Amino acid sequence: MADKPKRITDIGAPHFSKFLPPVIAKNYGKWKYHEIISKGAMKHVSETGDELYTVRMASPRLVSTDFIREVCDLAEKFSGGHLRFTTRNNIEFFPDKAQLDPLQAELKKRGHLVGGIGNGISNVVHTQGWVHCHTPATDASGVVKAVMDELHEYFTTKSLPARVRIALACCLNMCGAVHCSDIAILGIHRKPPKVNEATIANQCEIPTTIASCPTGAIAPNPAAKSVKIKEERCMYCGNCYTMCPSLPLADAHGDGISIYVGGKVSNARGPARMSRLAIPFLPNNPPRWPEVVNAVKHLVEVYAKDAKKHERVGEWIERIGWERFFKLTGLTFTYQHIDDFTFARETFRMTPTFKWE
Numbered sequence: 001m002a003d004k005p006k007r008i009t010d011i012g013a014p015h016f017s018k019f020l021p022p023v024i025a026k027n028y029g030k031w032k033y034h035e036i037i038s039k040g041a042m043k044h045v046s047e048t049g050d051e052l053y054t055v056r057m058a059s060p061r062l063v064s065t066d067f068i069r070e071v072c073d074l075a076e077k078f079s080g081g082h083l084r085f086t087t088r089n090n091i092e093f094f095p096d097k098a099q100l101d102p103l104q105a106e107l108k109k110r111g112h113l114v115g116g117i118g119n120g121i122s123n124v125v126h127t128q129g130w131v132h133c134h135t136p137a138t139d140a141s142g143v144v145k146a147v148m149d150e151l152h153e154y155f156t157t158k159s160l161p162a163r164v165r166i167a168l169a170c171c172l173n174m175c176g177a178v179h180c181s182d183i184a185i186l187g188i189h190r191k192p193p194k195v196n197e198a199t200i201a202n203q204c205e206i207p208t209t210i211a212s213c214p215t216g217a218i219a220p221n222p223a224a225k226s227v228k229i230k231e232e233r234c235m236y237c238g239n240c241y242t243m244c245p246s247l248p249l250a251d252a253h254g255d256g257i258s259i260y261v262g263g264k265v266s267n268a269r270g271p272a273r274m275s276r277l278a279i280p281f282l283p284n285n286p287p288r289w290p291e292v293v294n295a296v297k298h299l300v301e302v303y304a305k306d307a308k309k310h311e312r313v314g315e316w317i318e319r320i321g322w323e324r325f326f327k328l329t330g331l332t333f334t335y336q337h338i339d340d341f342t343f344a345r346e347t348f349r350m351t352p353t354f355k356w357e
């Protein structure tokens with residue numbers, strides 16, 4: 001027993017108060033108001049009269065230790081050794097007033113995007129993609145880089161009627177925020193799983209696999225200690241593959257991307273809402289996904305032109321109606337837009353009110 005290493009467990013995360021810049025620690029809970037100075041900087045003023053300056057820069061989320069060391073060096077030089085990551089994986093520094101402009105100049109000189117504050121497009125909340133997960137129908141980092149290269153001006157300089165939250169998930173496990181974002185990019189499959197009869201009996205717990213299917217498309221096949229997929233009932237969600245590695249469904253040509261619109265989480269002006277299908281399928285076209293980039297850009301531009309100030313994408317669509325949304329965007333409305341799952345009825349129009357578009 002003596003040579004057994006001491007096991008340290010259940011210690012939790014370090015307490016956040018250990019990392020607060022002195023001005024935040026001193027004025028914690030005493031903030032009176034804030035001002036947005038520019039797309040990349042803001043000022044908070046405390047009831048004590050103290051001022052806190054924040055500079056925000058984009059990060060690609062997936063970063064190297066060299067990148068972390070670089071931002072730590074910048075924090076040492078400009079921010080008293082302090083920084084934080086936001087809930088959208090941006091990085092924030094806390095310079096004093098005199099360092100506000102030099103820090104932003106230094107970040108820009110190094111090629112970092114300074115911005116993401118206020119009404120525009122901030123970082124894209126995204127997932128693992130082909131970098132690390134085994135269930136994706138598309139990549140995450142690649143698509144996000146291609147989209148933000150095209151839309152970066154909405155991060156740094158250009159404004160929109162309200163903030164436009166873009167999120168990506170590489171499968172419909174929807175890790176992250178695609179179900180509740182203004183514009184959501186979601187990886188989808190279009191072919192049913194293939195049953196690997198040679199491995200399924202040893203790899204998979206059959207009842208759990210059957211129970212994982214939302215449409216009841218999986219039936220037991222006891223003679224083969226396997227399952228049968230009723231393909232006409234399958235809508236390629238991939239949930240059974242998550243449970244059972246002998247049911248792979250990724251397919252280079254079948255897989256691609258769908259686009260959802262109109263979700264939000266805040267309760268400003270109205271309750272939170274789910275995003276809904278706008279484009280059923282766009283191909284995976286690495287490394288730059290031009291079809292997806294063009295579609296997202298087009299949606300942003302139509303919204304920017306037509307929405308009123310403070311109107312989020314979903315609020316804009318609700319005001320103009322879905323018929324007009326499809327007309328203005330030029331998107332094709334297909335049978336795939338019509339809900340056919342358990343509570344679909346609630347999404348059907350139960351009023352004679354509609355617009356001829």
Ligand code: SF4
Nearest residue numbers: 128133136170171175
């Ligand atoms: S969304 Fe799906 S594929 Fe992407 S990281 Fe989550 S589980 Fe993996």
Ligand code: SF4
Nearest residue numbers: 213234235237238240
């Ligand atoms: S992919 Fe989804 S719908 Fe199809 S069989 Fe598997 S769990 Fe069922």
